[in-house]
Amino acid sequence: MFTVSGGGNVFTGSKTVSLSGSQTGTAYQLLLDGANSGASVNGTGSTLQWTVTQVGTFTVRASVGFCSVVMTGNAITVNRDIRQILQVDSAQAVHIPEKVKTFAFGWVPVASA
Numbered sequence: 001m002f003t004v005s006g007g008g009n010v011f012t013g014s015k016t017v018s019l020s021g022s023q024t025g026t027a028y029q030l031l032l033d034g035a036n037s038g039a040s041v042n043g044t045g046s047t048l049q050w051t052v053t054q055v056g057t058f059t060v061r062a063s064v065g066f067c068s069v070v071m072t073g074n075a076i077t078v079n080r081d082i083r084q085i086l087q088v089d090s091a092q093a094v095h096i097p098e099k100v101k102t103f104a105f106g107w108v109p110v111a112s113a
Contacts, residue, residue: 001069002060002062002071003072004017004018004019004060007076008077009077010054010055010078010079014053015051015075015077016050017030017058017060018047018075019048021045023062025064026064027040027043027062027063030052030058030060032054032056032057037050037052038050052075056076
């Protein structure tokens with residue numbers, strides 16, 4: 001059994017859902033919240049990857065003939081605008097998940113002609 005991983009915030013662009021391996025002769029179907037997402041792909045004997053822009057929980061179902069099994073793990077995608085700017089006196093605090101950067105700024109008059 002192979003493991004699904006990946007995901008992230010699709011607000012900043014597409015994300016990758018990966019399957020840690022695959023077997024030739026096996027079809028792999030990406031599932032979004034339990035429903036088929038796109039066409040199935042054939043196993044290559046290597047890692048498989050899908051590029052996604054939708055929001056939800058991705059899993060992968062492997063099928064050979066009439067037998068199928070859902071792989072372990074999942075990839076969760078969200079769509080959140082992570083840019084928040086809060087004014088703090090004469091500095092700006094820019095909040096990015098798990099990081100905070102503070103930038104000082106000042107006003108400079110433009111010389112008149």
